[in-house]
Amino acid sequence: MDCTKCGNPNVIIKKEQSGQYLCKDCFIESIEKKVIKTVRKEKLLDKGDKVLVALSGGKDSVTTLEILNSFRELNIIDICAVTVDEGIDNYRQDGVDIAIRHAERLGIEHRVVSLKDTYGITLDEIMQKPNHRGSCSYCGVFRRTIINKAAREMGATKIATGHNLDDEVQAIMMNYLEGNTDNLTKLGAKTESEAEEFTVKIKPLREIPEHEIGLYVVAKELEVHFAGCPYAQQSFRGEVSDVINKLNEAHPTIKYSTLRGYDKIKNALKDDFKKDYSHGRCVKCGEPAANKLCKACSFIEELKGD
Template sequence: MKTCTKCGASEVIIEKKHSGQRFCQDCFIQGAQLKILKDIRKYKLIEKGDKVLVALSGGKDSVMVLDILNSLYERNIIDMAAVTIDEGIKGYREDGVRIARDHARRLGIEHNVVTFKDSFDTTLDDIMASSSERGACTYCGVFRRWILNREARDMGATKIATGHNLDDETQAILMNYLEGNIENLTRIGPKTSSRSEKFTVKIKPLREIPEKEVALYALARGLEVHFAGCPYASDSFRGEVGQFIKQLSRNHPTIMYSTLRGFDKLKPVIKKEFAKEFDVGLCMQCGEPSAHELCRACTFCSELDTE
């Protein structure tokens, strides 16, 4: 009978193929928490006194981030708030918003729900029903970043914590390489340093945690999460790359870790050669920070108005 590698308990809930370790429920939960807190210290993601705004969708990743950071919040190391973005995806987003509200209320933290409709006078469903040639993820990513930065400033946050996990990060590395977006590669990492004080620094506490372990953590902790996937994600390039990496991982269980480690070694060289500096001003239309007369969100809105 296989037993927990750490405590010897017989009720094992996970065996990590990349390391050969097996863990019972309690040891798995404790190990995941210690790993993430260690990464927060290692990469200096959070400093004492920070107010961290959690991008809380209600899904497994953001709920795990909230759960981990709550341990710092309860010890008065940080202040914490949350924002939930409703993109306007009928039949999908409603449950996530409810779950996010419940978690924020349970922890007693400040929480805002912001909609695409209120911010941009449209929804993702409306956009994708139009004749636009851009993919859903392109619009969603730009609009979400715009909202997060504005909410962080309005709520006095010093950091924005997102739920990007190991799968997400390796997908982003491979996607940008395949598309030749070398400049985008220079911005991938555990901590996105801002080119300007007008942008709030973003952090990824789950960057080295595989997606399946995030899901298991939520179940082991008894955390209510929204497990449904975005209906637009499967048709995206990211979705295709994600499936490719999962197929590779079946026979090569360390592939995501080696991809991440290799990239982190290369990044300083890539950044030195390809990183560009931009003068960041204010968008003439919305007043948010932008390297051009119009920020990308306002550019997209203008394009949609003319279609």
């Protein structure tokens, strides 16, 4: 089979959802065009934005940085990046080093922020505690807090994350299956909070399947950290992902139809189910908090008590 677009006989992907065969150059171009289309359609960027990329060094964040950089080259936006070092021995440092090299290559402002420096404890140390809640609970909360704080300190107007089509469809289905209507109102390409301390979050890769992002970085020979987190566990997300991927084999458009269906009902969900949160300040760190302590500080207090 030859490339559907240019006739090149060296094809690297057969897109099951469209029946297209693409060569390397046409595939790379198709991914970049699609991300740019999402950015325009969802109005993710405004001229003059300073976008902070949450850069782990993995395939999704490196792709986000690479494609958003085309807007920077056109002087539409400025870019900075933050990498969170959770403190996981024999795993995290490779990603941190790769993130540093990408930031240097592109000449962008970049910070590496560690859990140890911020909270006085690493994820490895947390996992030694007898009553820990599981690595993902801490990692998610601490990372979000660190990234949001870095965005404010670096003067960023948007935070770009590497969430891809698979991540988004998993989140839609997980929250639907769990009946979590509150979380369902918070998904989407652009997430704004009423609390001004929370920077607007954008997901430029939201319409790109995870496998295609992996193929993109290999085709483009971008250096990325391909490795599994040693604390990864079989989660509900993993179970939902398995079911969706199984369905996708016989129904290759199912991820897109799930996303499109969600996008159609999102406004109705927001109208009916969006909760108003009180926005106080954490008495310990000053970050936005619904209670006396923010989630990160309440975790730290709990860990001290163990």
